[in-house]
Amino acid sequence: MQSVRLTSVSLKTKALDFEGNFEKIKKVLEQEKHSDLILFPELSLSGYGCEDSFFFPRVWKESWNSLTKLLPLTENRIVVVGLPVFQNPYLFNCAAVLCNGAIAGIVPKSNLASTGVHYENRWFARGEEAQENLVAPDSSAIPFGSLIFETDHFSFGVEICEDSWVLQKPSVLLSEAGTDLILSPGASHFAFGKQRTRRQIFKENSRRESNVYLFSNLCGNETGRLIFEGGSLVVQNGKLIGESERLFFGDFALCSTEIDFDASRSDRARNFRPSGNRFQQNKIDDENRIYLGLNFSKRNPQVNKAISEPTLSLEEESYHDFTRAVALGLFDYMIHSKTKGYTLSLSGGADSAACALLVTAMKQIVKQELGETFFSTNGITEDGILSTLYQATVNNSERTRNLAAALASDLKSVHGDLSIDSEVKSITEKISKVTGISFSWEKHNLVLQNIQARVRSPIIWMLANLNEHLLLSTGNRSEASAGYTTMDGDSSGSVAPLTGVSKEFILKWLTHVAEGKDPILSSYPSVKEIVQSPPSAELKPPEDKQEDEKDLMPYPLLQKIEELFVVRGAGYSEIVMLLSQDPEVQKLSPGFLEESVQKYIRLFHRNQWKRERLPPSFHLDEYGLDPKSSFRFPILSEEKGSGI
Numbered sequence: 110m111q112s113v114r115l116t117s118v119s120l121k122t123k124a125l126d127f128e129g130n131f132e133k134i135k136k137v138l139e140q141e142k143h144s145d146l147i148l149f150p151e152l153s154l155s156g157y158g159c160e161d162s163f164f165f166p167r168v169w170k171e172s173w174n175s176l177t178k179l180l181p182l183t184e185n186r187i188v189v190v191g192l193p194v195f196q197n198p199y200l201f202n203c204a205a206v207l208c209n210g211a212i213a214g215i216v217p218k219s220n221l222a223s224t225g226v227h228y229e230n231r232w233f234a235r236g237e238e239a240q241e242n243l244v245a246p247d248s249s250a251i252p253f254g255s256l257i258f259e260t261d262h263f264s265f266g267v268e269i270c271e272d273s274w275v276l277q278k279p280s281v282l283l284s285e286a287g288t289d290l291i292l293s294p295g296a297s298h299f300a301f302g303k304q305r306t307r308r309q310i311f312k313e314n315s316r317r318e319s320n321v322y323l324f325s326n327l328c329g330n331e332t333g334r335l336i337f338e339g340g341s342l343v344v345q346n347g348k349l350i351g352e353s354e355r356l357f358f359g360d361f362a363l364c365s366t367e368i369d370f371d372a373s374r375s376d377r378a379r380n381f382r383p384s385g386n387r388f389q390q391n392k393i394d395d396e397n398r399i400y401l402g403l404n405f406s407k408r409n410p411q412v413n414k415a416i417s418e419p420t421l422s423l424e425e426e427s428y429h430d431f432t433r434a435v436a437l438g439l440f441d442y443m444i445h446s447k448t449k450g451y452t453l454s455l456s457g458g459a460d461s462a463a464c465a466l467l468v469t470a471m472k473q474i475v476k477q478e479l480g481e482t483f484f485s486t487n488g489i490t491e492d493g494i495l496s497t498l499y500q501a502t503v504n505n506s507e508r509t510r511n512l513a514a515a516l517a518s519d520l521k522s523v524h525g526d527l528s529i530d531s532e533v534k535s536i537t538e539k540i541s542k543v544t545g546i547s548f549s550w551e552k553h554n555l556v557l558q559n560i561q562a563r564v565r566s567p568i569i570w571m572l573a574n575l576n577e578h579l580l581l582s583t584g585n586r587s588e589a590s591a592g593y594t595t596m597d598g599d600s601s602g603s604v605a606p607l608t609g610v611s612k613e614f615i616l617k618w619l620t621h622v623a624e625g626k627d628p629i630l631s632s633y634p635s636v637k638e639i640v641q642s643p644p645s646a647e648l649k650p651p652e653d654k655q656e657d658e659k660d661l662m663p664y665p666l667l668q669k670i671e672e673l674f675v676v677r678g679a680g681y682s683e684i685v686m687l688l689s690q691d692p693e694v695q696k697l698s699p700g701f702l703e704e705s706v707q708k709y710i711r712l713f714h715r716n717q718w719k720r721e722r723l724p725p726s727f728h729l730d731e732y733g734l735d736p737k738s739s740f741r742f743p744i745l746s747e748e749k750g751s752g753i
Contacts, residue, residue, distance in 0.1 A: 111262050112367040112408035115290075115321075116144040119339030119353050119362045121329040123445060124156035127171040131178060133360050134190065138182045144365060145260075145405060146187040148325045150294050151218075151270050152202060154192040157296035158332035163232040169195045173246060176205055176212070183207040185403055187258070189267065191294050196243050196253065199234035204267045204294050206258055208401045214252040215243055218269040219279050226298060226335060226728055226738045229271075255279060257288055257398045262405060263370040265290035270297060273324070274310060281384050284318035289370045289377075291315075293324040299338040299356070299434050300731055301427040307342065308349055308418065316347025319377035321368055328357060330441035333604075333725045334738045336434050346376045348415040356433040358440060358478045369410035428621045431614075431729065432629050435606050436471035438727045442604055443471075443579065444487075450494035452573035453581045454565055454599070455517060455524070456647070457499070457509030460583040460607060462516055462639050463615050466622065467606055468495045468581075469520045470629045495522040496576050500529050500565045505647050512642070515635035525572075532564045550650060558648035562598030570601065579603035582724045587612035589723060589734050590671050591661055591709065592716025600723055608726030609733050611671070612657075612664045616640065662705040666694065670709045675740065676732050681706055681753050707753050717742045 118137055122130045134149060141147060151157060154175045155168055162168055172192040179188065187208045194203040194215060201217035217236035221229040236255065243253040258265050266283035273280070273293045280291045291314070297307065307324070315322045321344065328339035336356075341364040343351035353364035419426060443450065451468050455461045472494055475483050484491040499513040510526065517524035537548055537560065548557060573580040582602025584594050589608050594600045607615060619640045625632035644664075649655040658664060669688055673679040679687065684706050688694045694702055717736075721744060726735050733739030 111405060112369045112410045113262055113405065114144045114365060114367050114408065115323055115343065116141050116147045116363055116365040117323050117325040117341035117343060117353065118147060118149050119326050119328045119341045120150050120153055121360050122153055122156045122327055122331055124158040124332045125162060125168070126156060127154065127175050130154055130156060131175040134179065135182065137361055138188065141363060143406070144186060145403060148292050148294055148323050149190045150325045150327045151296040152191040152193065154190055156331055157327060158335065163193055163200065169193050180207060180210045183210060185209065187401060189292055189294060194243065196240060199238050200232060201236065201239060202229065202233045202269060204269055206267070212251050213258065213401055214256045214399050216256055216267040217254065218272060220271045220275045222271040252399055255397060257283065257286055259398055259400050260403055263289040265292055267292045270295040273314060278314065280314060280318055284320055285383060288320065289373060290321045290323065293322060295324055295326045296337065297326050298335040298728060300729065301430060302423050304338065304340050304355060307340065311342050311344045312347050312349055315344040319346055319381040321345045321373055328362070330438040333442065334728060334735065336438045336727055338434065345373060345413055349418065350413040350415060352416065356430065356437050358437060358474055366413065367408055367411060368413070372410065428618050429628060431610070431618055432467065432470050432627055433474070434729060435467045435727060436474055439468060439471045439606060440475060446579060448579050449489050449577045450496065451581050452496045452569060452576050452578040454569045455497035455499055455513045457512035457639070458642070459615055459619055459639060459644055460585055462636060463619060464581045464583050464606060465495060465497060465516060465520055465522060466630055473629055492521070493523055493576065495520065496572065496578060497522045497524045498569055498572055499526045500568060501526070502530050502533060502561050504561070504650055506651065508642070509647060512635055512639055516633065516639065519633040519635045529564050529568065533561055536560060536564065559595045559598060561648050562595035566598050566601040581606065584608055584723065585612045585615055586610055586734055587664055587667050587671070589720050591667065591712040592719045593661055594719060596719055596722060600719070602724040605724040605726040608723060608735065609729035611668045612644070613668045616664070662708065666705055667709065670706055674710065674713065675734070681710060710748060710753055714746050714748060717744045717746070
């Protein structure tokens, strides 16, 4: 009887930061001295998000140089790291298996992620294109392809991220060939509820194949848009026995466990069911088996029990994860961009309040996880991280001015308050002089609304530049979907932290915070007041009593239409048919649903150009509208003949 110590690493990487990524991996190896096998995430040497720079030969060469520098740290242990590897004429996404100062073998990814936010087949070839040996820069031949690695106590194979999610998994053949352990290095991005899906997938894979799964993941905002969440897993025979921290702010988190593979094999002998592919030609043969000689430390076997999984509802978990994920995204964005905080145009409304709260959450988590002195040590003044400004016109109410001031006081932001009426008047008069037009609300409603939003932009940008800050854009996905934003006005910014979620979600999350249910943010008195106010742009004269849901439609209805249109791909008639069965929709006045669906589809087609120009946003929900990472759509398009 012999236990083996396995460690899965959740790691923060940065794209193209070869030195920084190497140093973090080195630090883990120096700290974790007693594990027999240590697994790092996918493309951990180069970073996952290198995009078209994967085509640069220097990226492959620097990654390989980092790999060779790790070899002295692999004495009497197995280390698995990810990197891009060029085997002429193809580039592969690979996991390198290192042991005793040598590269024992390299496994290319078989199934490339090409759904949702992933475009891997733009850069990489499938593993089936690989030749069986790689000629290294030193002219040595390294085994390359689908390999089985054997030790005196266990054998293992590798499937990289997407390989674990597809129907025909490499692990099926690996398990039938006798592997006890499947390594799954991943770069799996954050989305609400996705960790639940990962647990489910790996538990079912492990149960069906009667083996042990070790999953590692990236963590943090590596390149600006995708947030990785960590949460490495260890699963044995269908039971979750280990899980590392998620959405952490440090450099790495470890998930270590000891496995008695004899006990695992006993379960396997009892429960393993073959796939029926016993005559399949591409079964793994003896030439693909590589022996790794390790002297294992004597460890007494232990019984691994399943750990408890979170009991929160999916909705409540989403609210908690939203706070941590966006706070983490903002933190890494600030640190990687070498800026000193965030500046925000604080309107007294829900969206800008949410942005201010999320920066505050970021500050609090940093102090908790990285220490009270982190900011000062890194040349950042903690009290100056959040700067807010209320920019009033005659159309703004005293209520929103007071709410903005109260929230700024609660959050201790550096706050200012000024009037922009003179700037609006000056520009209006200049255009009137050039055109001879006398502007009026009756004839020029939209023009007069937009100029107010646009005048605010250069003022808040100047303040952000003065502060050496990033500027936050406050738009949400609902506004992006319908184009309910002023270009070069409220759409201005360096990053848009809310564009990955709907306005309905933002309002519910703020209520969650106001009720004191958020584990990080306090129940601030000002937030309780803000959630009571109907959302309004406050760009029309006060007597018009402008409200966003009157200009657009109720946000819950907009969200239902958007999801059917974008995710299901439903057209006008199908959306009307499906929503007419909704009890809440049935309460609306006759014809309102049909009118709203027509309006939404027209607005969506008309406003793709705006979505193309919005600041980078974080991917948070199961779907997004960011053209760069989530949803590509023609800039010029129009639907006809579909009931519109």
